[in-house]
Amino acid sequence: MTTALPGTAERVARFPFPFAADTYRYSTNVEPARRTVPTAAGSWGDRVLDVDAAYAAELELRREVLQRDPTRCSQLPHMRVAAWDALMTLLPELAATYPGAMSLQQRGDRWLWRNDLIGSSTSFVPGDEDSLPGGPLRLLGSQIQEDVVLLDQREGSLWADAGLVTFAADWSMGFDVGMRFLEVHGPVPRVHEAGVVQRAEQFLMRLQPGEQYRRTNWTMTVDRRLDSSTETYPEWGRDRRLVVDDPALPDRLHLRVEVQHLLRLGVSNAVCFLIRTYLLPLRELATVPEWRRRFAAVLAELPDDMADYKGLTLYRGAAVDWLTAG
Amino acid sequence: MTAVLSAPPAAATEEGGLLLTVAGVEEAAPGIRTVTLRRPGGGLLPAYPPGSHLVLSCGDRRNAYSLTGDGMAAPEYRISVLLCPDGDGGSAFVHALQVGDAVVAAGPRSAFAPVSTARHHLLVAGGIGVTPMLSHARAAARWGRSFELFYGHRPGAGAHRAELADVCGPRLRAFEQAAGLLDALGAALADQPMGTHVYVCGPAPLMAFVEETAAGLGWPGDRVHAERFSAADLDPGEPFVARLARSGGRVPVPAGVSLLAALEAAGVAVPSMCRQGVCGECRLTVTAGRPLHRDLYLSPPEHASGDAVMCCVSRSLDDELELDL
Numbered sequence: 001m002t003t004a005l006p007g008t009a010e011r012v013a014r015f016p017f018p019f020a021a022d023t024y025r026y027s028t029n030v031e032p033a034r035r036t037v038p039t040a041a042g043s044w045g046d047r048v049l050d051v052d053a054a055y056a057a058e059l060e061l062r063r064e065v066l067q068r069d070p071t072r073c074s075q076l077p078h079m080r081v082a083a084w085d086a087l088m089t090l091l092p093e094l095a096a097t098y099p100g101a102m103s104l105q106q107r108g109d110r111w112l113w114r115n116d117l118i119g120s121s122t123s124f125v126p127g128d129e130d131s132l133p134g135g136p137l138r139l140l141g142s143q144i145q146e147d148v149v150l151l152d153q154r155e156g157s158l159w160a161d162a163g164l165v166t167f168a169a170d171w172s173m174g175f176d177v178g179m180r181f182l183e184v185h186g187p188v189p190r191v192h193e194a195g196v197v198q199r200a201e202q203f204l205m206r207l208q209p210g211e212q213y214r215r216t217n218w219t220m221t222v223d224r225r226l227d228s229s230t231e232t233y234p235e236w237g238r239d240r241r242l243v244v245d246d247p248a249l250p251d252r253l254h255l256r257v258e259v260q261h262l263l264r265l266g267v268s269n270a271v272c273f274l275i276r277t278y279l280l281p282l283r284e285l286a287t288v289p290e291w292r293r294r295f296a297a298v299l300a301e302l303p304d305d306m307a308d309y310k311g312l313t314l315y316r317g318a319a320v321d322w323l324t325a326g
Numbered sequence: 327m328t329a330v331l332s333a334p335p336a337a338a339t340e341e342g343g344l345l346l347t348v349a350g351v352e353e354a355a356p357g358i359r360t361v362t363l364r365r366p367g368g369g370l371l372p373a374y375p376p377g378s379h380l381v382l383s384c385g386d387r388r389n390a391y392s393l394t395g396d397g398m399a400a401p402e403y404r405i406s407v408l409l410c411p412d413g414d415g416g417s418a419f420v421h422a423l424q425v426g427d428a429v430v431a432a433g434p435r436s437a438f439a440p441v442s443t444a445r446h447h448l449l450v451a452g453g454i455g456v457t458p459m460l461s462h463a464r465a466a467a468r469w470g471r472s473f474e475l476f477y478g479h480r481p482g483a484g485a486h487r488a489e490l491a492d493v494c495g496p497r498l499r500a501f502e503q504a505a506g507l508l509d510a511l512g513a514a515l516a517d518q519p520m521g522t523h524v525y526v527c528g529p530a531p532l533m534a535f536v537e538e539t540a541a542g543l544g545w546p547g548d549r550v551h552a553e554r555f556s557a558a559d560l561d562p563g564e565p566f567v568a569r570l571a572r573s574g575g576r577v578p579v580p581a582g583v584s585l586l587a588a589l590e591a592a593g594v595a596v597p598s599m600c601r602q603g604v605c606g607e608c609r610l611t612v613t614a615g616r617p618l619h620r621d622l623y624l625s626p627p628e629h630a631s632g633d634a635v636m637c638c639v640s641r642s643l644d645d646e647l648e649l650d651l
Contacts, residue, residue, distance in 0.1 A: 078442040081469050085373075088399075127469065154441050155548050156625055202625070206606060209434045210372045266373025267397050267465075269439040 008284050010053055013042030015280050016257050017288075018216040022297035026191045026306075028199045033212035033261055040290040048212060048261050049094050049144050050276060056118055058145045058167075058226065065166040065227050066141070071174035072166045072229070073137055075150075079162035082150045082270035084126050087136035089265055089272070094143060102143075115143060137164045144274075146261075149173070151181065151204070151271040158201055158271060160184050167277045168229035169219050169256060170311060175230065189305040204271050207264035214261045219310040220319070221256045224279050240314045250283040250322050253315065255295060282322060296323035343383075344371070348427040349402060355485040358454060359421050360394075360406045363429065373399040376465040377438030377458040377525075377553065380405060381599055382420070383430040388599055389416035392457035392527075392553075393434060394486070396464035403431075406485055408454040437604045437622070438525070438553045440465070445521030447473035450511060450536055452528020453480070458553050459527060460486050463493050473497060476514065478507035478532065508535055515539050527553035554602065554622065563618070566642040570594070570651040571613045585637040585647075594651060596637060603639035610637050614648035617641070 017039050037045040044050075066072055075083060091113055095102045098117070105112045107123075110131075114121040122139065124132040132139060140148060141164040149163035158181040165173035176184050181204070185197045192198075207213070221228055222239040243252050261274040286292040299312070300320045307313050350362035363380075365371065374397045379390035382405070391405040407420040423429070438458055440447055447466055451459040456477055466473040474497040477490065481502040490498050501507035515524065515536070524545070526536040533552045540550045562582035568589065569576055579588040586608055589596050599607035603621030612635050619629045621636035628634060635647070 081442065089373075152442050153439075154443060209374045209378060209436055266399065266434070267375065268442070269375035269436055270442075 007053065008287075011278075011280060012284055012287060014044050014050075014052065015039070015041065015278055015285075016044040016216055016259050017041070017291055018218045018257050019294050019298050022294055023301050024218075024298045024306075026188070026196050028196055028203065030200070030203060030213045030215045030262065033214045033263075041288045044259070045214070047097050048214075048263070048274070049090065049097055049146060050259075051094075051098060051117065051145065055145060059118060059142060061226060062141055062166045066138070066164075069174075069231060071231075073141065073164040074174050074177040075135070075137060075162035076178055079150055079152060079270070080129075081127075082152065082265060082268040082272075083136040083162055085265040085268040085270060086148060086150060086272050087140045088126055088267075089263070090140055090144065113139075113143075118143075137162065140164070141166070146274040146276045149273040149275070150265075151273060153205055153269060153271065156205075157181060158204055163273075165229070165275070167226040167275070169221070169258070169277070170228055170230055170233070172230040187309065189309050204262060207262065207271060209264055209266040209269075212261065212263045214259060217258045217260060219256050220312050220315075221254045221279060222315075223252050224254060224281075226277055226279070240311060244315050244318045249315070249318055250286070251281050253282050253319055254279040255282070255285055282319060286323065292323055296320050299323070343381075343430050343432040346403070346429050346431055348423050348425050348429065351423060351425060354406045355479075355483045357409045357483075358406055358485045359409070359423075360404060360485075361420060361423055363403045363405075363431070364401055366428070368401060370399040370401060371403055372433050373397055374434035375436045375439035376461040377440070378434040378436045378461070379604075380434055381432040382416075384416040384419035387414060387416060387601075388432070389414075389420075390435065390599065390602070390604070391420070392461060394457050394460040394464075396468045397461065398468070406454070406457050406460075432599070435599075438527075438551065440471070440525070441523045441549075441551075443521070444523040444549075445472065446519050446523075447471055448514060448518060448522055448524040449473060449475040450524060450526040450528070450532070451475065451477045452507070452526075452532040453478070453483075454485065455526075455528030455532070455553070456485055456490070457527075459525070460490060460493075462525060463490060463497075467493050474499065474514075476507060476511055477501070478504060478528070504532075507532075511536065512539055515545070516543055521549075523549045523551060525551045525553070530554075554604070563641045566644070567646045568642075569614075569646050569648040571648050572651055575651075579641070584639065585635070585641060589637065589651075596651075598638055601638040603636050606636070608636055608638045610635050611650035612647060613650050615646055616643040617647060618643045 033048055035045055036043050091104045095104045101116045103114050109125045110123050112123045147165040147167050149160055151158040152161045160176050160179050163173045181201045182197055222243045225236055228236050243249055257278045259276045263272040265272050299316050307316055346363040347366045349364040352360050354360040374393055376397050378393050380393050380403055381388050381390050391407055394404045407417050409421050410417045449459045449462050459475055463475050475494050476499050478501040526533050537550055565580050567576055567578050577588050577592045579585050586596055586598055597607050604623055606623045612633050617632055617635040618641040620639045623636050
């Protein structure tokens with residue numbers, strides 16, 4: 001389950017370190033997409049779709065996960081237009097970001113997609129399911145490292161009615177599909193009392209065609225395990241206990257940051273939610289003194305209910321100890 | 327026929343909006359001008375959901391006009407505008423446009439999209455209200471949605487009639503007499519599959535007929551969608567005073583004058599766009615007093631909480647309304 005590692009230097013330089021202060025609370029922390037954010041080690045954020053050194057390895061991992069468990073790609077029938085819309089929005093976006101390596105061309109009704117990075121090419125007719133076995137979401141998921149959720153807007157709510165999510169941080173696309181936005185966020189502590197989820201939903205429902213925003217979220221993961229979805233809990237749950245006394249803790253414990261993009265798709269009016277997961281082991285994080293100090297402070301101060309929800313309770317003390325020693 | 331997508335469609339909100347060139351003008355029907363707009367250098371324009379508006383800068387004001395395409399990213403936008411001699415000048419501006427003229431538009435704004443879970447879409451258009459329905463019909467045909475369109479217009483004044491016949495085939499039912507339209511609509515509303523959504527755009531009496539008939543037949547409100555294109559449908563309202571909490575000013579708002587217009591006349595700058603209570607641009611925070619909501623933008627819970635007002639159409643229940651200005 002380990003993927004090939006990109007170089008430490010690149011991983012640290014492009015890591016979206018999410019903490020702007022020594023404490024962390026939930027907020028409706030959205031900002032316009034594509035703005036470069038300088039960090040203590042480099043920068044991130046100038047693009048919506050990010051291809052890095054783990055590209056081929058993560059796409060291969062996604063293929064394996066989907067093969068084992070096809071429910072990671074779930075789509076209600078009325079999301080057909082939105083799925084095509086996502087594909088026809090994001091393939092051009094990818095080609096525009098990596099013009100030397102990828103291209104999308106139209107020949108009559110048929111579109112040709114070429115991706116030299118993984119040596120793949122395909123063609124399809126938008127809107128014609130027969131032209132694309134597996135459907136638009138599966139093709140999209142085979143080209144981008146990001147997970148995708150498509151939200152339908154109706155009856156004054158957003159509904160998580162389709163998605164391809166193989167790298168979930170302890171949740172399940174197959175379980176959540178068809179839920180309202182508020183229901184999807186039901187288990188998150190504090191955010192309901194604070195109105196955070198309601199405000200976020202109102203914000204999303206007002207996004208106009210083509211508008212693009214983003215936010216970050218974070219948790220921690222033992223080992224470089226992208227697939228820590230609820231379905232695989234038996235494989236990774238106990239590691240959260242075993243890691244505490246493992247001398248390899250600083251190499252095994254990762255800060256897991258999600259860069260989440262929120263795009264209003266033009267044709268379908270769906271909101272496309274992209275989740276890109278970055279993992280950085282504590283040992284590499286600690287090479288940046290400012291990150292080491294700040295993450296230790298955030299972890300130490302984090303209220304118990306939030307730490308519990310994020311699944312950090314068993315090992316956060318050990319993590320803080322390691323970060324603050326030395 | 328090779329097109330290469332080398333750049334993503336420009337964001338709808340790119341700074342300064344979309345710079346467009348008039349690529350065609352034609353008479354869609356007596357008094358109705360269809361204008362085709364393109365990027366000066368060519369290229370795709372942002373995609374949009376059916377029923378979206380293009381907000382066009384018309385001299386010193388900005389007006390929202392329905393886009394009539396199917397919403398796919400395409401090299402051109404089309405709008406069809408009825409000349410209103412007594413209007414605010416937007417339609418006269420559009421009618422004066424010539425091929426080659428430059429115009430500025432904000433990106434498409436969606437407030438009347440089809441509901442994806444609908445089993446069947448019943449589209450109802452009256453007169454120039456056909457423009458969003460043309461967009462709905464084209465998109466429904468493209469994506470294979472079940473739909474039909476009832477279209478009432480004055481004899482000989484049916485804009486886009488031929489295109490609609492082409493797009494809809496037998497799903498188009500056109501009427502040149504109001505009575506015929508209403509009779510057929512009444513029957514249609516009484517005989518739809520469960521899960522049908524109805525969408526109406528046209529003169530106020532047609533919209534009221536559809537809403538009242540549907541309500542009388544037990545249609546859930548969530549399945550009845552009305553696009554209002556004329557703010558003139560609103561009554562003039564009672565006079566009140568807007569109190570400006572921060573600057574301490576007092577702005578009287580007479581009957582027949584909108585809160586937005588009164589603020590502007592008093593020199594208070596408020597961002598605005600559609601001036602019809604749909605776009606959300608002119609939202610103001612209310613610090614005291616009870617708003618009389620007449621907009622279609624704020625949600626029912628927001629209306630109930632009373633801490634915001636869309637000042638282009640909404641007014642005050644109390645003699646004074648205090649605003650965070």
